Amino acid sequence: MSAAGATADTGRALRVGVIGAGVMGSNHARVLAGLPGVLLIGIVDPLPEHRTRAIDLVGCRAFESLDQLFAEGIDAVTIAAPTHLHHEIALACIARNVHILVEKPVASTVEEGREIVAAAERAGVTLMVGHVERFNPAVAAIKKAISGEDILSIGITRVGPFPPRMSNVGVVIDLAVHDIDLIRWFTESDIIEVQPQLSSAVAEREDIALLQFRTASGVLAHINTNWLTPFKARNVTVATRGKYVMGDLLTRQVTECFGFKPDGSYSMRHLPVGHDEPLRAELIAFLDAVRGGKLPAVSGDEGVASLEIAIRCLESPARPAASTMRKGPRRIAG
16 A cells, blocks of 8 residues: 555555554554544554564554565554664665654664655655653643743653663663753743753763753753652743743642733633543644645654754763762861
8 A cells, every 4th residue: 555545545544553562562553543534553562572462452463574564555654663673664664655753862863764754755754753741731731831931941850760671772872862852842942952961870881970051042942860869759840031831740630820020920721731642633633734744743843953963962971979089978178
């Protein structure tokens, strides 16, 4: 089935596959299986235990190889395989005119990301990058609240315990890339200055990152992220000339401070926040773009731009945490 046919024939069900049956891929399959106008053809994973879990969780077919999925005839796929495989898988799908949503980060390197974008443009297929945090209802409420405002600064905290799944990336690629994308999306401006502070306390790669940015529009932003906090926290604050917006992305509470007076008083209100599952909203947006031949909600170029900033943050080598700096009690002089 060609991509052109899939786009033109909007009346029939889209035949969709999922590549990667880990935690994220299994969630993709679960959501897709419940969407109207979608026929989930199956999920691909080379590991038998992953395929078994996907079958048990979703009840869909599972394939060992990509070619087996292609043989079934598909219009679109979501790629939730390990990042180092994104480039190879994406190009294989594009070569068969299959529309793709690829999980963040779009690729392992900026060069690979650009190759994916260029190939999709040449083939005329939809390419969307899975920056799912944009579809968090709390994020959408923040974006609406600051629309048209003169943004001054943005602060984002994304911390939690060390992930149970071992990964070949640190917190910048795993976590901070979400917030780099949000900073670019909130400000609608490119990041032009990066000041990273990285440390490796318990992991080989950085597990603490304090990142500062300046956008082309002059907004100052910072991200605090780590794998050393015993609980998860996801908080966003945005200061503009007219208001101060605070959002908790986990509880989905968004508060706006406004009406600042010379005596220091101000007003506060809680903003309405939706209840959509972010992944479901993301996949619906992807499939709508496929059906209508529209620009996707998160373009390949946007995904590459956020990856490029994340990699710039990693150019400074991570340092060991200063646990051996002072063995005994501090001596008081005098």
